[in-house]
Amino acid sequence: MSADGEADTGFTDEEGIPFVGAGPGDPDLLTVAGRKLVEDADLVVHAGSLVNSELLDEFCADAERVNSVGKDLEELIPLMADAYESGRTVVRLHSGDPAIYGAALEQMDALAEAGVPSYLVPGVTSAFAASATLRTQLTLNEVSNHVVFTRPRGRTLSAEEDHISDFVGFGDTTVCIYLGTHAVSETMDRLLDEGHDPDTPVAVVYHASWPDEDVIEGTIETIGERVEDAGYRASALVIIGEAVNGSAYERSFLYGDWARGGDAPNDEPDTETQEPDNE
Structure with a gap:
């Protein structure tokens, strides 16, 4: 004490x-x-x-x-x-x-x-503040099962070490890009060139949780131009994936029938047969 x-x-x-x-x-x-x-x-x-x-x-x-x-x-x-x-x-x-x-x-x-x-x-970390600003979760049942923290290629990271395209290609992954505000357009152009869906949602949260916080939303196809128009070159968190919109998710198993108005569960789930989803 x-x-x-x-x-x-x-x-x-x-x-x-x-x-x-x-x-x-x-x-x-x-x-x-x-x-x-x-x-x-x-x-x-x-x-x-x-x-x-x-x-x-x-x-x-x-x-x-x-x-x-x-x-x-x-x-x-x-x-x-x-x-x-x-x-x-x-x-x-x-x-x-x-x-x-x-x-x-x-x-x-x-x-x-x-x-x-x-x-x-x-x-x-800023990814969590950005998620709160967007009023969404980085993981959503049947939408995003994984979260990646990454950064784009540059002086610190070589082209061979940049795996953003791979992460986006997983589909059920929310990709959080740090230290990449200056490279949003370049990164999105590369994703388009590599065949990713241009309508994939993207949000850029500048100064998450600061008084001058700003949110720019778009898609892989549109977000680059919007960030350039806003003039941001640093201090923003880029989030790519369907979880950005916080929609089209399935209700988790955690609440089950109880959430639908049924009886509250009396026992803990059998973890050997059913792992609870902690969304």
């Missing part, structure tokens, strides 16, 4: 520097554990404008704040390690969830080499 009588979360009482997921933008989507950690911090190293300044002002007002943009490992690691070893409470604040297209592990490994422990604190 903590000093105020609340149960420890498991994330707020570990030793070392926490790498905290700040969430997609809205300060309210910072986790309870994340909020406790940044509020107690003496030094918060944050991911620049990718972390909402309102969050920093609200929860990190008493901390020294350092923007990590433009700083390499050789500068960041001594900064955090020296502060930690001098007895200061340090938090590394990443946008979204640090496990998704972050560079947390290389920093954590470098800290470990310097003798400084660290650990991860999950956050809300």
